Amino acid sequence: MPTGFGWDFKTQYMKCYWEANDYRDWDFKLVIYEKVSDRIARITLNRPEKRNAFNDRLFEDLSAAMHKANDDPEVRVVIIRGAGGGFGAGHDLSSPEGEETPPVHPSINPTLQDYYGFERRRCAKYEDVADYPKITIAQVHGKCIGASQIFAAMCDIIICTEDAQFGIRGFGSQLHGLTEWPIWPLWSNKAYAGHAVTEISGTEAAELGFANKAVSIEKLEDETLRWAETLSQLPSEAVAVTKEWMNGMLDIMGMGGISRAHFHAHLALQYVRFRPDEVNLYKAKKEKGLKGFLEDRSKTASPKAEK
Amino acid sequence: MKYKHVILKLDGKVATITLNRPDKLNAINDEVLRDLRKALDKIKRDFESKVVVIKGAGKSFCAGQDLGGEGTDQVMPPDPREKAYLYDMFAMSLQNQSVWQYIFEFPKITVAQVHGYCLGMGLDLAMACRAAICTEDAVFGDPSVRMGIASPNPLWTFRIGLKKTKELLLTGKYIDGREAERIGLVMKAVPADQLEETMATEVEVFAQSAGIGGWDQMTDFWCYSMAVLDLAGLAAGRRLASNAHVLSAIQRPGRHLTDRGGFDFYGIKKEKGLKAALEERDAPFEKYFPQPRPKKG
Amino acid sequence: MSTIIYEKKDGIGYVTLNRPEDLNAMNDSMLAEIDDLLPQLEMDLEAKVIVFRGAGKDFCVGQDLSGVDTLEVLSEPGEHLTIKKRMEAERRRNRRWETIFNLAKPTIAQVHGHCLGTGCYLAMVCDLTIAAEDALFGDPLLRMGLLPHMPLWPYLIGIKKTREMLFTGCYMNGIEAERTGLINKAVTRDELENEVEKMARGIALLPCDATAPVKDAVNSVMEARGLGTSWRFTNNMQLVMQQRQMMPEEFDFFKTRSKEGLKAAVEQRDRPFNKFCEER
Numbered sequence: 001m002p003t004g005f006g007w008d009f010k011t012q013y014m015k016c017y018w019e020a021n022d023y024r025d026w027d028f029k030l031v032i033y034e035k036v037s038d039r040i041a042r043i044t045l046n047r048p049e050k051r052n053a054f055n056d057r058l059f060e061d062l063s064a065a066m067h068k069a070n071d072d073p074e075v076r077v078v079i080i081r082g083a084g085g086g087f088g089a090g091h092d093l094s095s096p097e098g099e100e101t102p103p104v105h106p107s108i109n110p111t112l113q114d115y116y117g118f119e120r121r122r123c124a125k126y127e128d129v130a131d132y133p134k135i136t137i138a139q140v141h142g143k144c145i146g147a148s149q150i151f152a153a154m155c156d157i158i159i160c161t162e163d164a165q166f167g168i169r170g171f172g173s174q175l176h177g178l179t180e181w182p183i184w185p186l187w188s189n190k191a192y193a194g195h196a197v198t199e200i201s202g203t204e205a206a207e208l209g210f211a212n213k214a215v216s217i218e219k220l221e222d223e224t225l226r227w228a229e230t231l232s233q234l235p236s237e238a239v240a241v242t243k244e245w246m247n248g249m250l251d252i253m254g255m256g257g258i259s260r261a262h263f264h265a266h267l268a269l270q271y272v273r274f275r276p277d278e279v280n281l282y283k284a285k286k287e288k289g290l291k292g293f294l295e296d297r298s299k300t301a302s303p304k305a306e307k
Numbered sequence: 308m309k310y311k312h313v314i315l316k317l318d319g320k321v322a323t324i325t326l327n328r329p330d331k332l333n334a335i336n337d338e339v340l341r342d343l344r345k346a347l348d349k350i351k352r353d354f355e356s357k358v359v360v361i362k363g364a365g366k367s368f369c370a371g372q373d374l375g376g377e378g379t380d381q382v383m384p385p386d387p388r389e390k391a392y393l394y395d396m397f398a399m400s401l402q403n404q405s406v407w408q409y410i411f412e413f414p415k416i417t418v419a420q421v422h423g424y425c426l427g428m429g430l431d432l433a434m435a436c437r438a439a440i441c442t443e444d445a446v447f448g449d450p451s452v453r454m455g456i457a458s459p460n461p462l463w464t465f466r467i468g469l470k471k472t473k474e475l476l477l478t479g480k481y482i483d484g485r486e487a488e489r490i491g492l493v494m495k496a497v498p499a500d501q502l503e504e505t506m507a508t509e510v511e512v513f514a515q516s517a518g519i520g521g522w523d524q525m526t527d528f529w530c531y532s533m534a535v536l537d538l539a540g541l542a543a544g545r546r547l548a549s550n551a552h553v554l555s556a557i558q559r560p561g562r563h564l565t566d567r568g569g570f571d572f573y574g575i576k577k578e579k580g581l582k583a584a585l586e587e588r589d590a591p592f593e594k595y596f597p598q599p600r601p602k603k604g
Numbered sequence: 605m606s607t608i609i610y611e612k613k614d615g616i617g618y619v620t621l622n623r624p625e626d627l628n629a630m631n632d633s634m635l636a637e638i639d640d641l642l643p644q645l646e647m648d649l650e651a652k653v654i655v656f657r658g659a660g661k662d663f664c665v666g667q668d669l670s671g672v673d674t675l676e677v678l679s680e681p682g683e684h685l686t687i688k689k690r691m692e693a694e695r696r697r698n699r700r701w702e703t704i705f706n707l708a709k710p711t712i713a714q715v716h717g718h719c720l721g722t723g724c725y726l727a728m729v730c731d732l733t734i735a736a737e738d739a740l741f742g743d744p745l746l747r748m749g750l751l752p753h754m755p756l757w758p759y760l761i762g763i764k765k766t767r768e769m770l771f772t773g774c775y776m777n778g779i780e781a782e783r784t785g786l787i788n789k790a791v792t793r794d795e796l797e798n799e800v801e802k803m804a805r806g807i808a809l810l811p812c813d814a815t816a817p818v819k820d821a822v823n824s825v826m827e828a829r830g831l832g833t834s835w836r837f838t839n840n841m842q843l844v845m846q847q848r849q850m851m852p853e854e855f856d857f858f859k860t861r862s863k864e865g866l867k868a869a870v871e872q873r874d875r876p877f878n879k880f881c882e883e884r
Contacts, residue, residue, distance in 0.1 A: 135771065156767045169516075184762025184785065186539070187465035188491035189439055198516070209762040209784065230880035231771050235854040238749045238845065239771075245751060245841040246767060249758050252830035252837060254539025261531040272523035281519050452810060457817040461825045468785040469760060469826065473731040476818050477710050478806055540829030547824035555817035568811045595806030 023064035031061035032083075033068060036225065039076045039232035041069040048084025053092035054147055056099045059125065070134060076232045076239070078132070079224055080155065081139035082148075087164070090146020094290045115267060123263040130154040130247055133240040135231050139224040140164045140202070141217060153182055156243070157231075158211035159224045164202035166210065181255055182210045310342040314364070315349060320514045322356040322415070329365025334373035335428045337381040340406050347409055357522065358513045359413065360506065361436060362420035363429075367601070368445070371427025374572075375581035382428060384456065384556030386573045396557055400549045403428075404459050408545065410435040411462070412533050414526050416513045420506050421445045422499065423601045426481070431460045439493040440509060441484040442502050444602045447492060448481035453588050454572050455564040459552035461544035465536070467492050480596035499602070607634040609659075610641055615808035617651030621723075624660025630722050631668035632676040639700065646707055652808040652815070654707070655800060656730060657714040658723075663739065666721025670866050671858075677722065679750070679846055680858055690846060694839040698753060702835050705729040705756075706823060708816045710807050714800040715739045716793060720775075728756045731819065732803065733787035735778040736796050741786060742775040747873050748857040751845040755834035759826070760785050773874075774881035 032044040043065040045052040052058070062080075069078045082088050091101040097108070100122050110118070126147050129136060138144075138152040140160035145168045152158055152166075160166075183191040191208050205211035215223045250256075274280040284293035309315070314325040324346050326333035333339075350356055363369050372382040382403050385391040410417055410432065419425075419433040421441035426448050433439045433447075441447075451458050463472040467490045475482070484496035497505045517525045565571040576584040589598065609620040619641065621628040645654055658664050667678045679693065704711065704726065713727040715735035720742045727733045727741070735741075745752040757766040761784040769776065778790030791799045807815065850856060861869035 156771070158764065182762060182764045184765075185465060185468040185491060187462070187536070188467065189488075189494040190491035198518075209764050212764055212768045226880060226883075230877060233876040234746060234771065235749055235851050237848045237851060237854075238746060238751075241841065241845045241848060242746055242751060242770065244844075245838065246758070246763065246770075248837055248841065249755060249830075249834060250763060252833045253758065254535060254830060257535050257538035261535045265528050265531040268527040269520050269524055272520045272527070274521045274523070278517065278521040279519075281521075452814055452818045455811070455814040455817075457821040459821065461828075464822065464825055464829070469756075469822070470731075470733065470785060470788045472822055473710075473819070474788050476822060477731060477810075477815055478803070480806075540825065540827075543828035544825035547828055548821040551817050551821035551824055554820075555814075564811060564813050567813055569814055591809050592806055595802050595809075 023067040026061070026064035026068070028061050028065065030055075030058040031065050033065045035072075035075070036079070036228070037232075038074045040079065040225070040228045041065075041072065041075045041077070042079040042081065043069070044081055044083050045088060046083045048082075050092060050094075051086050051089035051143065052082040052084065052148070053089040053101075055092045055095045055101050058092075059100075063125075066129070066132065070132070075134065076234065076236050077135045077137060077228045079137045079139055079228055080151075081224075082142070084142075086142025087138070087140040087144040087152065088146075088148025089143055090148050093285070110270075112267075115270070116263075119263040119266045120259075123266060124259060126150040127154055127259055127262070130250070131243075133243060134236060135228075135234070135239055135243075137224055137228055137231075139220060140166075140211070141220055143168065153210070157227060158182075158205070159213050159215070159220065159227060160202035160205060160211045161217045161220050162201065162203045162214045163217075164205070164211075164214070165199060166202070166205050167199045169199045181250070181258070184209045310346060312336075312339045313342040313346050315346040317350070317353055317356060319355055320357045321360060321510055322350045322353065322358070323360045323362070324350075326361070326363040326369055329363075331373065331376070332367040332370035332424060333363040333365065333429070334370050334376070335382055335432075336373040336376055336378045338378060339373075340381055340403070343406050344409065347406075347413065350415065351413070357415055358510050359415050359417045360420055360510060361410075361417060361432065363423070365423075367423030367429075368419070368421040368425045368441075369429025369432060370424045371429045374585070375576070388573065391557075393553070393557065396553045397550075400459055400553045400556075401546075404431070404545065404549060407431045407435040407460065414529060416516070418506070418510060418513065420502065421447075421484075421493065422502060427451060431458075431462075434460065434462045434466055434492070438509070438513070440495045440497070440502070440506055441487060441493045442499040442601075443484045443496045444499065444599070445484040445487070445496070446481050446599050446601055447484075447487050448479065448598075449476060450479035450481075450589065452477060453479045453570060453592070455555060455569050457548070457551045457555040459545075459549040461541055461548045465541065478596055479592065481598045483599040606637060607631070608637040608641060610644075612648070612651055614805065615650065615652045616804045617645060617648065617654045619645070619654060619656050621656070621658045621664050624658075624662075626668065627662045627665035627718060628658045628660065628723065629665050629668035629670075630677050631670075631673045633673055635676055635700065642700075642703055642707070646709055649812055651709070652810060652812060653710045653712060653804050655712045655714055655804055656726060657800075658717070660717075662717030662723075663713070663715040663719040664723025664726065665718045666723050666744075669857075669861070669870065671861065679842070687843070690843055691839070694753075694842045697842075698835055698839055701725050701729045701754065708819065709812060710815050710819060712800055712804055712807075714796060715741075715778075715787070716796055721745060725754045725756075728754060728760060728786070733781075734789050734791065734796065734800050734803065735781060735787050736793040737778040737790045738793065739778040739781070739790075740775040741777075741781050742773060743770055744773040744873070746770055747773045747855075747877065749845075749850065749854065751838075751842045753838050753842045755831060755838045759829070759831065772881065772884075773877055774884050 030047050032046050034042050036042050047058055069075045093102050095101040129151055136155040137157045138155040140152055140158055141164055143165045144152050149166055202214040206214040279296045284296055312328050314327050316323045350359055373379050417436040419436040419439040421433055421439055422445055424446050425433050430447055430449055449458050458476060471490050487493045488496040570588055572584055575587055607623050609622045611618045668674050711730040713730035713733040715727050715733060716739050718740050719727050724741050724743055743752040752770045765784050781787040782790040857869050857873055860872055
């Protein structure tokens with residue numbers, strides 16, 4: 001169904017992607033699916049040349065893999081990790097237009113109606129992993145930013161390296177929602193308020209309650225498997241109900257409003273005007289390409305930024 | 308001078324509000340609230356500024372509501388022996404938090420620079436800022452319970468969690484800057500001679516902290532953060548805490564806290580003066596919760 | 605003999621869980637005595653602050669798992685109750701914790717030794733918790749296929765730590781409990797009584813009319829933050845958990861207890877997790 005964007009609109013309503021049957025016999029291109037044991041499935045995001053940034057195909061492969069794990073009655077725990085140097089760099093800002101991942105250039109001029117659906121889907125699909133009925137463990141090393149950070153935050157458990165990087169200066173995510181909720185107390189000066197650079201290490205993440213454990217890179221895989229093996233002892237029915245309770249608690253605690261706040265905030269991005277001293281995202285990307293834009297951006301973020 | 312009790316300085320990216328009643332440890336009365344609001348209004352309209360530093364002149368950041376002075380209708384409940392109407396009590400209670408709410412929601416990055424005492428309403432002010440940086444020997448606390456008053460500030464549990472909130476509010480005890488940093492009440496506690504330099508560095512970081520969508524994006528996201536917090540209970544919490552505050556301050560002769568063994572602050576103040584009243588209020592607690600004090604000099 | 609002892613001294617009310625030979629495990633008799641005591645605690649203006657503590661070597665090891673005198677404290681699968689009766693039972697089960705949370709009087713939990721399951725819940729709903737450094741906090745209910753039914757977990761320690769604690773069923777010692785926000789302060793075992801006494805005496809200087817609205821203001825904000833709804837929601841999810849089918853290969857605590865006794869059942873419940881928890 002064509003939209004004002006000029007490409008096919010997949011669906012405005014989120015299909016629960018791990019329940020849909022579209023993923024039987026899926027051909028995994030950008031993701032590796034394996035069973036470490038009867039009860040443990042492991043999904044590796046496999047786009048290392050692009051730092052596992054999400055394009056449409058990577059996300060669909062991930063959905064298919066999670067579906068496969070959910071469909072397998074033996075599997076109780078799902079590990080998600082990234083190939084190469086990091087967990088994930090978020091949305092692939094260099095994806096061609098027509099994909100769901102790059103920011104929509106203002107010249108496309110979508111109608112609000114189209115854009116509501118588009119952004120709701122774009123945001124919700126990473127948030128939805130919170131509702132996955134089996135235990136999810138994000139195994140994080142290197143950079144974990146943007147949409148990848150949201151995905152990890154929504155997993156049950158995060159095991160990371162000490163020098164993993166959550167968030168990135170100059171990119172910014174001052175939205176007190178998805179990527180900060182695991183930090184507790186929610187508005188503590190220890191967390192956001194103390195980190196205007198919005199970038200924290202794995203060690204810091206573990207101290208703030210964002211990640212469960214930070215270890216050296218050599219120990220990362222074994223530590224993750226240790227948690228997975230232990231948690232795979234829990235009966236999956238009981239886990240599904242308990243997760244439903246925990247996620248319900250999150251909704252009640254206020255996270256229910258975050259999804260809407262998240263995509264609303266994105267909508268407003270269509271209308272930002274850059275100040276004279278700011279790097280204009282759209283202009284810089286056009287003139288210098290993505291790499292050039294990122295270089296410009298990181299120059300303007302204060303070099304003295306400390307944690 | 309435009310403002311009676313605050314000094315406002317606009318300097319490119321950084322606006323600074325200095326509480327300026329040093330002889331009263333910057334205690335807050337109705338005029339201070341008015342000045343604060345006017346200064347904030349002005350900063351809001353100033354396109355250039357991105358960070359707002361709030362600090363205090365003299366030896367302390369702010370010792371709280373002006374317990375001794377005149378012109379405190381907005382900040383203090385009336386003397387319990389006067390026959391206040393519920394109407395006035397409710398109106399006062401919401402009003403006295405409104406400036407802190409304004410600061411909390413302010414669309415620029417507010418940073419409290421704290422030295423010396425930061426008590427009662429002074430702490431409400433610091434807590435409302437997005438971040439706070441203090442000296443190691445700064446002193447934080449809210450002794451309202453010792454006067455039978457409940458704090459109407461809803462931010463406590465969001466900042467330091469439920470258990471620590473109850474500890475500080477049920478005892479009225481004070482903590483120093485280091486403890487404040489440990490529990491997340493402030494971002495950083497530094498030796499006094501490093502405060503200015505630390506502030507300068509952090510303010511520069513804050514000023515550069517916009518994301519890829521610039522300050523327009525920052526403002527957009529901030530407004531959503533405020534919506535999310537309200538949804539997370541802050542909006543209703545503010546009203547409920549304000550109402551509990553009224554209940555605590557409402558008294559009728561014969562049914563007053565002091566008739567049931569509570570501390571008669573107003574009586575002792577009238578008889579012996581403010582200093583004596585404060586000392587008598589806190590003395591019995593000293594052996595259980597020894598008060599840290601800012602270093603001299 | 606009473607399973608609860610209440611004493612008053614110098615404006616402080618001490619509630620001692622008194623089944624030391626059973627590590628103060630909570631059974632129906634103890635719950636009934638707590639229920640009877642609660643109104644008295646609130647109404648007694650001479651008790652300005654209430655301290656909960658445990659006789660013997662532990663604070664409280666949790667629900668009594670023996671199956672004797674435990675219909676109220678622990679729902680067991682296979683009970684043939686209607687939905688209506690189950691709902692009432694769940695509401696009653698949790699109402700107690702909600703009542704203690706909202707008691708119009710400051711409460712302090714003095715914790716040493718094990719503080720597990722409903723024992724941990726008691727410590728959590730108290731306003732302040734002071735513990736020995738080597739006290740052990742935990743909630744092993746999920747290992748038995750039951751829902752850990754305390755909504756305060758995510759409010760106190762955040763969602764990530766909550767998932768960790770409740771999925772693994774591991775224990776947290778006093779030091780970690782202080783760091784994560786579960787308790788106020790961890791001190792050495794020798795200092796524990798003094799530390800609590802200091803806190804209690806300090807608070808007992810204040811008349812009830814001073815502390816009641818202060819506590820109410822904070823609890824009101826918590827209610828606005830969703831805690832009010834959370835109690836009901838937790839009751840309902842407990843109901844869902846009870847209705848589920850046991851999976852064929854799933855460890856059945858209650859069947860094992862019938863066949864091999866309580867000790868064996870507990871040992872088998874914990875065995876798959878012990879190594880992980882030791883190395884955590």
